[in-house]
Amino acid sequence: MACDTHAIGNWSYTDQAGVRHNGMNIQVQVRDLLSGALIAGLTDSNGRFDICFTAAQFTQLYITFKAENALWRVQNGTDVYNWSTPVRANPVAGSTVNFGSQFPGDGVRGNRAAHAFDVGNDAWVGVPHTNGCWDPTDATCRQLRIEWSNTGADGVDFYDQVANVVHLFPRTPDAPMEVMHEIGHALMDDVYDDAFPSTAGCPSPHSPAQASTTVCAWIEGWADFFSLAMNHTSEFHFLNGTSTDFEPPTWATNAVGNDDVTEQRVAGALWDVIDPPGARSEIWDQHSEGFGAVFFTLAHHVNTTLSSFWSSRGTDGFDVSDAALGSLYQNTIDYGYRRPLVDGRGQFLPTFTHPAPPQNFGLNTAVQSWSVVALRPSSPTDFDLALYDNRAQTLHIGSSTLNDQAVEFVAIDSNLRPLGDYYPRVNQFKGPGTYTIESVMGFSTLQPGSSTTIHLDDSQVAAVQDSPLTAGVPVTITLTPKDPISVAGLFVMGDDPGNPSTFVQNRNSAVASAVGSNSGGQPVSVTFTPARTGEYGIVVTFDNVGGDYTLTRS
Incomplete structure (x- = not known):
């Protein structure tokens, strides 16, 4: 029988701060009190629903909103949270029955349950899925189950690996990032096909800044990162009103344990992999990619540490070069960064x-x-x-x-x-x-009787040019600063073609050298007679600021 009548309306809830949110993907059931007839659908991204039904089947019409769909639900034991409207009698065929704006009618309890369900929706929207499941490699989807009750005392939320259930305490839905953290554990267990890494030896309770083991840091660091990524922020907000920004900690942050044995370092490293490069003028993190690349490797390998994950990431063809390693090094994790x-x-x-x-x-x-x-x-x-x-x-x-x-x-x-x-x-x-470091190559040659102008800004340290010299023929090389405060050094580097150990030298090995005076602005000059014929390196160092210099060979 074709549908001829519509039930429309909107579903929303109010969060802990009193802000109203439209609820997406919650189940909407058009029901009949007498016949038990039922037709169901889901709210859209704006919390709206429009469900078509046959009026003849419904004489005592009402709507039930159920915190469940095929992919996640919020439950209290065997009961899934649900809310129903008053009955509307005898819908007229061809009409549109508008139920208006609907929301949980049981106050804090209902709003918290609806909020927990909406965090599940945020996770679903943020996770790439090509097969309609949380795990892109599954043929049959696992439903994420969130166990929550508004009664009892608060404690430590956890994910039950045996029953595959996220357990939340009464006030936890007021801290959606903590809910998302536990969903992160459930997601890891799902894509790992229940081969969840062992938590034996992991501290409980644990502090994100506390060093533990590579396995514990990976498990908890992933869940922290997942919450950050799904909420598009580096700042984790806790139920107790405090927050931790995972972005700033680096080598100087002594309050946070170093390396991949620390949860906060692992989460910060993964965050830096996906965040915009230089978002906080960071020194080593200059890489950025989408969350999908990180999730792909998680979903296609069973890794128990960040190190093994990074290896699998390379196998999957994602960037493990120095460009990406810098994001880890920013968080004191050094996997060979150069x-x-x-x-x-x-x-x-x-x-x-x-x-x-x-x-x-x-x-x-x-x-x-x-x-x-x-x-x-x-x-x-x-x-x-x-x-x-x-x-x-x-x-x-x-x-x-x-x-x-x-x-x-x-x-x-x-x-x-x-x-x-x-x-x-x-x-x-x-x-x-602090220091400034620079690599510079000699792209030009200082010929006999010639001069050249060198310009460098304050961030540059040195310049180099080749100059062909002949054994036994004296030569004078002069460096003249144009800026009266510039202090520079002049070095002539020569080596022995028959001795490869001389092909790399430091400034103390120069065959001739001169250093400008501290007063600055004075020419520096060397005159010497080469012992061998060959290409010599003329190195100029800039000891304080850049500027314009003239380099002359006579």
């Missing part, structure tokens, strides 16, 4: 407390010329610079360890040494403080 150095772009970095963890970088030489990695510390901080030939940083090839605040640098002769990747490391000798 911050990329881009030619000619100085990077200003703080180091927080002393001793600070080593900071590792990566670069690629691209031209057959001399290249330089240079570091300028802030006073009175002192740093040491080391250079490695492999990503694991086990093949040490050069270092600079001056005992003052001068610019440290290591020079590479790519005229003789093959082009490729290098990995600098900065260790803090004393501090705290």
Whole structure:
């Protein structure tokens, strides 16, 4: 029998702050008090419903709103929360029966149950699903069950792995982020096909800032992150009125345990993977992607730690390069991060407390010329610079360890040494403080009897050029600052073609050098006679500010 009559209206609830919300995807049942006839549908994204039925079947018409659909429900034992309207008698065929604005009629109890149901809806809207299930790999959907009662004392919410039920205490629906946290556990158990990681040894209750184990940190960190992601915020709001912002903590945050054994670090790392790059002017986190990429790996592998998840992420073809590793490093989790150095772009970095963890970088030489990695510390901080030939940083090839605040640098002769990747490391000798680090390659050559102008801004540390010199022929090289406050150093780097160990050198190995006076603005000059014929590297260091310089060979 075709439907000929419509029941319309709106469903909403009021949250703990007195704000009214339209309820989406709650079940709406058109019922008859006498015959028991029933036709059901769901509210739309605005909490509206429009259900078509046959008037002849209904003489005592009313509506029941039930906190259940095929994918989640809120229950008290075996009873699913529901609310019914008064009876409307004898609907007229072809008419539209408007039930108007409906909401729970049982006060706080009903609003909390409806709120918990709506948190389930927020999760459903936020989770990518291609098969109509929470788990995109399932052929049969599991219904998320949320157990809640408005009576009794508050305690610790939990997810029952055996019964597959989220348990909430009376006031918890007033803290939707805590509800979402528990849904995060249920979601992990669902996509893991009940192979939920063991919680043995996990502290209970636990503090997000407390170091525990890699497994515990993964379980709880995922649930924290899930709540952040679904609520589109880095700030977690708790039932007791407090909140924790997962964005700011980094290496200097001593109140939070470090590494992937700490729940807050894991959650913060995952958040930084998906949040906009540089959202808080963060130093290492410059990556951003959608939640869907993170969820895909969760749903297609059973991982018990962040480390194994990261490995699976790479298997799935998602970004595990330094660009993404920086998001983890921002949260003190170092899975081999090497911050990329881009030619000619100085990077200003703080180091927080002393001793600070080593900071590792990566670069690629691209031209057959001399290249330089240079570091300028802030006073009175002192740093040491080391250079490695492999990503694991086990093949040490050069270092600079001056005992003052001068610019440290290591020079590479790519005229003789093959082009490729290098990995600098900065260790803090004393501090705290800041430094600027830069990788720069020589794209030009200083010929006999010529001069060139060099311009660098304050973020840059050094410049380098090749210059062909002949054994036994004296040469003078002069650096003239145009700015009266500029202080610079001039170094001539030469090596032995028959000795590969000389192809990487620090400033103390220069065949000739001169450093400007502290008064600044004075030319610096070197005159010397080369011992060998070859391409020499002319390195200029900028000890305080950038500016314009003239480099002359005579």
